[in-house]
Amino acid sequence: MKTYLRILSYAGPIKRLFLFYALATLLAIFFGLVNLSLLIPLLEVLFSQIDIGDTLAAASRPEFSVNLTYLKKLFSYHFFTIVTTHGRMSALYFVGIMMVISVLIANLFKYLAEIMATELRINVIHNLRKMLFDKTLQLHIGYFTNQHKGYVMTRIMSDVQEVEYAMNYTFRFFFKEPATIIGFFMVLCYMSPQLTWLALLALPIVGGGITAVVKSLLRRTAQGQASLGRLMGIVEEVVEGMRIIKASSIHSYVLEKFKRENNTYAKINLSTLLKKSLVPLLSEFLGVLVMALLLIYGGKIVFSNESPFTASTFITYIIIFSQALVPVKAISRSLSNIQRGLAAGRQVFALADTQPAIFNKQGARTIRSLRQSIAFKEVYFSYNHKPSVKRLNLTITQGKKTALVGPSGSGKSTIIHLLSRLYEVNQGVIQIDSLPLQDYDVQSLQQLMVTVTQETLLFQDTVFNNIALGRTEASELAVVEAAQIAHVHDFINTLPQGYQTVIGAGGSKLSSGQQQQLGIARAVLGKPSVLILDEATSSLDSASAKLIQESVDRLMKNKTLLVVAHRMSTIRNADEIFVIDVGEVVEHGTHEVLMQQEGLYKRLSTLSYQED
Ligand SMILES: Nc1ncnc2c1ncn2[C@@H]1O[C@H](COP(=O)(O)OP(=O)(O)OP(=O)(O)O)[C@@H](O)[C@H]1O
Ligand SMILES: [Mg+2]
Numbered sequence: 361m362k363t364y365l366r367i368l369s370y371a372g373p374i375k376r377l378f379l380f381y382a383l384a385t386l387l388a389i390f391f392g393l394v395n396l397s398l399l400i401p402l403l404e405v406l407f408s409q410i411d412i413g414d415t416l417a418a419a420s421r422p423e424f425s426v427n428l429t430y431l432k433k434l435f436s437y438h439f440f441t442i443v444t445t446h447g448r449m450s451a452l453y454f455v456g457i458m459m460v461i462s463v464l465i466a467n468l469f470k471y472l473a474e475i476m477a478t479e480l481r482i483n484v485i486h487n488l489r490k491m492l493f494d495k496t497l498q499l500h501i502g503y504f505t506n507q508h509k510g511y512v513m514t515r516i517m518s519d520v521q522e523v524e525y526a527m528n529y530t531f532r533f534f535f536k537e538p539a540t541i542i543g544f545f546m547v548l549c550y551m552s553p554q555l556t557w558l559a560l561l562a563l564p565i566v567g568g569g570i571t572a573v574v575k576s577l578l579r580r581t582a583q584g585q586a587s588l589g590r591l592m593g594i595v596e597e598v599v600e601g602m603r604i605i606k607a608s609s610i611h612s613y614v615l616e617k618f619k620r621e622n623n624t625y626a627k628i629n630l631s632t633l634l635k636k637s638l639v640p641l642l643s644e645f646l647g648v649l650v651m652a653l654l655l656i657y658g659g660k661i662v663f664s665n666e667s668p669f670t671a672s673t674f675i676t677y678i679i680i681f682s683q684a685l686v687p688v689k690a691i692s693r694s695l696s697n698i699q700r701g702l703a704a705g706r707q708v709f710a711l712a713d714t715q716p717a718i719f720n721k722q723g724a725r726t727i728r729s730l731r732q733s734i735a736f737k738e739v740y741f742s743y744n745h746k747p748s749v750k751r752l753n754l755t756i757t758q759g760k761k762t763a764l765v766g767p768s769g770s771g772k773s774t775i776i777h778l779l780s781r782l783y784e785v786n787q788g789v790i791q792i793d794s795l796p797l798q799d800y801d802v803q804s805l806q807q808l809m810v811t812v813t814q815e816t817l818l819f820q821d822t823v824f825n826n827i828a829l830g831r832t833e834a835s836e837l838a839v840v841e842a843a844q845i846a847h848v849h850d851f852i853n854t855l856p857q858g859y860q861t862v863i864g865a866g867g868s869k870l871s872s873g874q875q876q877q878l879g880i881a882r883a884v885l886g887k888p889s890v891l892i893l894d895e896a897t898s899s900l901d902s903a904s905a906k907l908i909q910e911s912v913d914r915l916m917k918n919k920t921l922l923v924v925a926h927r928m929s930t931i932r933n934a935d936e937i938f939v940i941d942v943g944e945v946v947e948h949g950t951h952e953v954l955m956q957q958e959g960l961y962k963r964l965s966t967l968s969y970q971e972d
Contacts, residue, residue, distance in 0.1 A: 363705045364530070367523060368480075370487040377476045384473035385536045389543045391466035395459055396680050397547070401439050402455045403672035477531040485524045492516050492712055500718040501782040515711040518589075519704040526701020529694040537687035544684035551677050552669055555658050559681055562650035563688055569646045570692035573639055578696045580632040587625040594618050643689050651682060718781055724801040727808050729889045730758045730920055731793050734779065739788035741778055748774045749943040752788070756936075761913065761921045763931035765964060766940035772924045773813075775940070776894050780811055810888035812896040816879030818867030823852050824859040826867075827881045834885060842885035845911045847904060848877035872899040880908060890920040897930065905930055928968040937961070 371377070422433035443451045496512055503512075549556045598605060598614055605614060655678065662674050739752040748771045756762045764772045777783050778790060781797055790797045797805070818826050827842060828834040839859065843849040851874060855861040867875040876899050883891060891912070897905035909930040913921070925931050932951045939947040939954070939961045947959045954961040 363702050363709065364534070366709065367484060367488065367527075367705050370484045370491065371480050372483055372487055374480065374483055377480055381473050381476040381480070381531065382535060384469045384476065386539060386543075388466050388469035388473060389536075389540050391462045391469065392540075392683075393543060393547055393680075395462040395466060396676065396683060398455055398459050398462065399676040399679060400672050401435070402452070402459075403675055404670070406452075407672060473536070480531070481524070481527045484527060485520060488523065488708065489516065489520050492520065492708060495712050495714070498716045498719070499714060500716055500784075501777070503714070503717070512711065514589075515708055518585075519707045522704035523701050523708060526697050526704070529697055530701070533691060533694050533698050537691050540687045541684060541691075544680060544687075548677060548680060548684065551673055551680075552658070552661070554661060555654065555669075555677065558657055559650075559654060559684075562653065566643070566646045566650055566685060567688050567692040570639065570643050570689060571695050573635070573642055574693055574696050577632060577635045577639070578700065580628060580635065582700075584625065584628040584632055587621060587628055591618070591621045591625055594621060639693065643693075647682070647685050647689070650685070651678065654678065654681060718784055718802070720802050721798060725795070725799055726801045726804040727792065728804070730808065733757045733793070734890075734920075735791045735794075736775070736778075737789050737791065739778065739790060740786045741774065741783065742786060743774075743783075747943060749778070749785075751944060754938050754945055754948070756920060756922055758920050759918050760935040761916070761923065761931075761933065763934035763937045764922070764924045764940055765926075765928070765931065765937060765961065767964070770940045771943040772940055773894055774943070776811060776892055776922070776924065779892070780809065781805060807886070808888065809890040809892060810883045810886060811892040811894060812876075812879050812883045814876070814895040814898050816867065816875045816882075818863060818865075818870070818875060818878065820862065820865040822857075822860050822862055823855065823878070826863060826878055827885060829882055831885065838885060839881075842881040845884050845908075845915055846877040846881035847908050847911065848874060848881055851877075873901070873904065876900060877908070880912070884912065884915055887915075888919075890922070891916055892922045892924075894924045895926065898926065902927065902929065926968065928965045939964075 368378075369375075421437055422430055424430065439451060439454065442454050493516060496516065545556065545560070548559060594614075594617055598618075605611065658669075658674050658677065661669050662671055734756040736752045736754045739749055740747060741749040752771075752775065754775075764775065766772055774783075778785055779797075781802060792800060792805075824836075824839055827839050836859075840849060843852055843859075852859055852861075863869050867878070870878070876896060880893075880896055893912070897908055900908070905927060906929060909923075913933070923931050923934065931937060935950065937948060937951060937954060938945050939959070941960055947954055947957060947961055951965075955965065
């Protein structure tokens with residue numbers, strides 16, 4: 361229930377619609393009942409059961425009061441007046457017209473209630489998804505391990521969908537159907553308390569029977585969903601890796617994998633659908649069974665002639681009872697759906713309540729520019745258990761070009777992740793202008809230091825927008841300038857629509873080198889005061905890499921540049937080079953100093969030179 365109320369709280373400012381919804385629903389139920397109750401006079405006229413005694417009893421207008429008896433008496437008064445003054449046929453017309461009017465009003469309120477319920481539902485789901493997406497963006501990168509990626513996707517897409525699906529039922533489930541059942545049973549009790557006891561006993565029979573079948577059905581459905589999920593996973597893998605699949609001979613492997621899952625899914629689906637078609641049959645059977653019991657028992661009361669329970673009232677009673685069964689059946693059918701929706705809702709909130717490991721502390725400072733230096737002091741960090749960075753000490757000075765070199769897996773990218781605060785250090789401290797990284801506002805740090813990595817995230821959009829990326833204020837001139845620094849301007853001009861050419865999702869229409877160049881253009885456009893290049897030109901040929909490095913160096917003159925590169929030519933002119941091995945600084949100094957030592961730098965440098 362708590363989960364349900366929390367879900368509903370996402371309705372936002374239109375919350376007060378609930379009240380109107382409740383009111384409209386109650387009115388719809390009331391007029392529905394009026395409509396059914398009109399059957400009694402109708403039947404009595406048809407069966408000629410009106411005697412002069414009744415007519416006289418109803419001859420005077422009843423005293424006003426707010427209860428069912430008054431309404432009944434008032435109706436009888438008008439009805440019998442018509443019967444005595446205009447005859448039976450006119451009375452039939454009267455009842456007919458009243459029925460049409462009451463059903464019209466009932467449906468009008470039903471429609472109003474439906475409109476409000478739909479509006480509330482759509483709003484709730486819309487806000488819920490938005491909240492979840494916002495929360496997800498705030499989570500730290502360490503949260504998104506491969507296993508968690510699927511988890512997050514499932515929460516945002518399927519679970520919210522599941523909640524949405526359940527929401528279709530909830531208003532009815534929690535309000536309309538119970539109110540209908542109560543309303544109908546009140547009227548039934550008024551008509552015959554004796555019979556209504558039996559009718560009440562019947563409810564669990566119908567409700568319980570249907571719930572049992574639906575529950576077993578849902579277990580199957582869940583298995584089906586899981587299988588469908590796996591099937592989608594396979595398709596996704598194949599579509600993403602199509603290039604590689606086409607180029608190699610793994611067709612049959614993929615096909616076999618797909619076939620197996622597809623078969624499983626078909627089998628589960630078949631059995632689910634067969635069971636599903638049982639539900640309406642069972643529901644009808646149980647309904648009629650209970651009705652038959654009531655018929656026999658109620659008939660007995662009518663025949664006994666002791667009570668004022670007439671045949672017309674009895675028939676109406678049975679009809680109203682059959683109508684009261686409809687919401688009972690609906691509730692039992694939707695019970696499991698609601699449970700599933702609530703379970704999904706709990707999952708959604710579990711993700712929503714995950715505290716981001718990295719967040720702005722209170723009173724975090726905004727940083728606009730680097731004044732002195734960035735310093736790693738005795739920093740330790742491990743992703744899992746194996747340390748990736750150990751006792752790291754290094755200083756990046758403002759206005760200088762600093763380089764990190766070292767073998768693959770030595771921890772260079774990790775150092776940059778720590779600096780970007782994608783992960784928090786385990787021990788030690790990273791200081792910016794002598795203050796710990798944590799003291800600064802995360803967003804302002806992101807603007808201060810811009811990182812270009814090996815991979816560039818490109819969107820299905822124009823080249824221009826891919827460089828400007830959300831900077832609405834970026835002028836055409838600035839974008840062209842940035843592209844020139846990345847030496848990609850000439851290439852862009854050869855595209856059919858120049859800067860307005862749409863590049864495929866993920867940059868699939870570009871070479872990996874061109875993708876990197878766009879990444880560099882994007883980074884330099886903002887003229888960051890600290891630029892970090894982590895293998896940013898690794899896919900380019902040496903000559904292009906050198907050209908780009910030279911123009912970036914020019915741009916970043918007097919600003920701070922941190923470069924990670926395997927290609928030594930791009931870092932030779934660095935003011936300070938740190939050589940990293942197994943997460944530690946093993947040597948540092950300028951190129952000239954390091955070349956005089958017979959260390960790792962010299963070895964790496966010689967190898968790189970030979971490659972070039
Ligand atoms: N997300 C991660 N989870 C667990 N271990 C990781 C993760 N990322 C990197 N590592 C490990 O941390 C160590 C350092 O990796 P890092 O990416 O920093 O190396 P690198 O110096 O940038 O290498 P390269 O030159 O190949 O880019 C490696 O042993 C790597 O296996
Ligand atoms: Mg790396």
